[in-house]
Amino acid sequence: MLTLNHILVDLDPSRDSQPALNKAIELVKISGAQLELFLAIDDGRYVSNWFISEEQLEQAKANSVASHKRWLKTYLDEVQDQGISANMEVVWHKPHYQAIINKLKSFPASLVIKSTHPHPTVSKIFFTPNDWQLLKSCPVPLLLVKETSTRPYQNLLACVDPTHIGGNHEGLNTEILDLSVELTQSLKLDTHIFHSCEPMGLETWQAMPEMGGISPEEHKSYLDNLLHKHTELLKDLTAPYEFGQSQLSIKLGDPISCICEEVKSTHADLLVLGTTYHTGLIGTTAERVLDEVSCDILAVKSKQFVPV
Known part of the structure; x- marks a missing residue:
């Protein structure tokens, strides 16, 4: 918080x-x-x-x-x-x-x-x-x-990943959501919570004989099931909070492209992201997102982070 x-x-x-x-x-x-x-x-x-x-x-x-x-x-x-x-x-x-x-x-x-x-x-x-x-x-x-x-902030977009719950990511989603709630209340913001998931493409499935191949219909069913699973994970993650259904969004696709598109569609002027690294290069996804978006960025670490 x-x-x-x-x-x-x-x-x-x-x-x-x-x-x-x-x-x-x-x-x-x-x-x-x-x-x-x-x-x-x-x-x-x-x-x-x-x-x-x-x-x-x-x-x-x-x-x-x-x-x-x-x-x-x-x-x-x-x-x-x-x-x-x-x-x-x-x-x-x-x-x-x-x-x-x-x-x-x-x-x-x-x-x-x-x-x-x-x-x-x-x-x-x-x-x-x-x-x-x-x-x-x-x-x-x-x-x-x-x-x-x-101008004062009006629209906040917070990016979370409910599939990351351990290691360096422990507690990071909670930090992002707690912070987003506090900023929403103190700055009177319109807030959206976003999660993206990159599925395996049809061409990838078909190029792997050991997977037995997959038809376009089966691939669509895979995408529907994947979207449903991650939607439920996002609902579970945000359940302790009072976000409305319209404030939650999930997309399948390349995370960088999805986040950038969501920034534009929500007119976000403040993007909240989690970062986990303190040695070596910062994660590729975060790096590319920071280069592409035009809004201000608030980078958050979990309580597990230990400064060098």
Whole structure:
């Protein structure tokens, strides 16, 4: 369950707009949470310069931190002028995502908010290596906000998988559903719960002689039975909640395509996804979905997650 007591917002000095901060202010005004403005910097010009002494390097770092504090203070003043309780911190640290993880050890954030930006050459959101690392490593819910996210959320789409109930997935569906309920109530959202299942295609069945082959009619019966089974699993998963039948949706097909289609059909401006990995690459499905959808993304981990 997400209770917004403390929000950590990551700012980007390379951008004129700060969508993460704007969204944080919006949420703080509803929840009354304590807001922490955070900035991690690392100027490679100093580190790679062989012609300055260690003392000069430390002084250069201190000057850079002081300059960025002045920049961040302008945003802090704007926030506090709105009657919001807020503090700020600037640190020199690389990599950026690890600075955020370290900050979470001293600041009890219930939510981290970070901006994402459109790729300059493609018409979709570009997720940086720091975004991906945070998706893997951030121990609290992570909200990735796009530049065009200027209005309050209206439609939430939560993706669950009732077939995953153990291992790294233990409790993840519950976290997603609990969080969705709380957001629905506090932000007055129109919420839908979605599950997709990828069936075995007719061509695959027919290419496996050991399976005895299958007719188109038998394949249709297989699809009907599969849809019925997963529909029942979704109903069982959501039974403890008060979601109406019209709020539940299930589709057979490629998960990425199905989720993207559901985002469009529900006009979702907030997509809630579960993530389970903290080493190696993030799961392929999550990675492709994050690249394709145009809405903000709230990534959630189960309580079983242990930060590295």
